[in-house]
Amino acid sequence: MAEELHFGRAAARLGMAQPPLSQSIKRLEERLGFPLFERTQRAVRLTAAGRVFLEEARRTIAQSEDAVRLARRAASDDLAQISIAFVSAALYRLLPQAIRAFHEIWPDTTIRLDERPTEAQLAGLAGGDIDLGFFHPPIKTVDGLAVELIHRDKLIVAVPSHHPLAALNFCRLADLAGHDFIMFPHQQGPTLHGKITNACRAAGFVPNIVQEARQMHTILSLVAAGLGVSLVPTGATTMRIAGVAFIPLVDTPADIAWEMAIGWQPRGARKALRNFLEVVRTVGQKLKSEM
Numbered sequence: 001m002a003e004e005l006h007f008g009r010a011a012a013r014l015g016m017a018q019p020p021l022s023q024s025i026k027r028l029e030e031r032l033g034f035p036l037f038e039r040t041q042r043a044v045r046l047t048a049a050g051r052v053f054l055e056e057a058r059r060t061i062a063q064s065e066d067a068v069r070l071a072r073r074a075a076s077d078d079l080a081q082i083s084i085a086f087v088s089a090a091l092y093r094l095l096p097q098a099i100r101a102f103h104e105i106w107p108d109t110t111i112r113l114d115e116r117p118t119e120a121q122l123a124g125l126a127g128g129d130i131d132l133g134f135f136h137p138p139i140k141t142v143d144g145l146a147v148e149l150i151h152r153d154k155l156i157v158a159v160p161s162h163h164p165l166a167a168l169n170f171c172r173l174a175d176l177a178g179h180d181f182i183m184f185p186h187q188q189g190p191t192l193h194g195k196i197t198n199a200c201r202a203a204g205f206v207p208n209i210v211q212e213a214r215q216m217h218t219i220l221s222l223v224a225a226g227l228g229v230s231l232v233p234t235g236a237t238t239m240r241i242a243g244v245a246f247i248p249l250v251d252t253p254a255d256i257a258w259e260m261a262i263g264w265q266p267r268g269a270r271k272a273l274r275n276f277l278e279v280v281r282t283v284g285q286k287l288k289s290e291m
Helices: 007-014 018-032 048-079 094-105 118-127 190-202 216-224 234-239 271-290
Strands: 037-039 044-046 081-086 110-115 132-135 146-153 155-160 180-183 208-212 230-233 244-248 258-264
Touching (some): 044 048, 081 118, 081 271, 094 110, 094 271, 118 132, 132 271, 146 271, 155 234, 180 216, 180 230, 216 230, 230 234, 258 271
Parallel strands (some): 081 110, 081 132
Antiparallel strands (some): 037 044, 132 258, 146 258, 155 230
């Protein structure tokens, strides 16, 4: 009734006759001790008290639906399934190692994987259709979402295997001056992109970005084709693309790293998810000690 503001339409929407609806509203108002509607021959309007009551009722309904959703998630522990979304960089070392270590302890737990960009992950976490996300920080604040930085990967230089720099045991940022660059788009990671560009400027040059690519496999393939050099996370060396040489970078500023974070909803988190989080933290610490 509060949404229709018309007794006839409200009764039809509820699948009942108008007189019983009017009587029910009258009894509710008597029980509350104040009117919810102003009734005239021309229109029906909510009173000030009615508007407040409507908003609180909607909030109560939403909370009850949320309670049911959380209870169902808790009850599904016996199903032992975790839904994980990730950006491609999580596949270099962190996520595969975490899954392998987790299944050594809990082999019967099913893990469902879904590659998604960060924004789609945040929507999935808010809507409850995924349990855990792996993405690059920083992200916008999301109510109820826990975010934890889980891994920082140093940057190294990727060059074509026939490139003059490929013969070096290490290099400095200044050694990359005058070479064409292949990078991820600025909008994909504006914070890291900006830090890399500023570090290059501090080293005396502005990177000449000739190609952009979102996927690391594509970036390395473009390097292998001889189109330029790139700064990539150390974990990218596991991809072993023919025609690419990796060179340690010795003067990378301390605040520049390829960061990976995890996000989840702590409320109603199932035991399987909590167990997986502990494994991810352990793997993250192991990777940190190897750097």
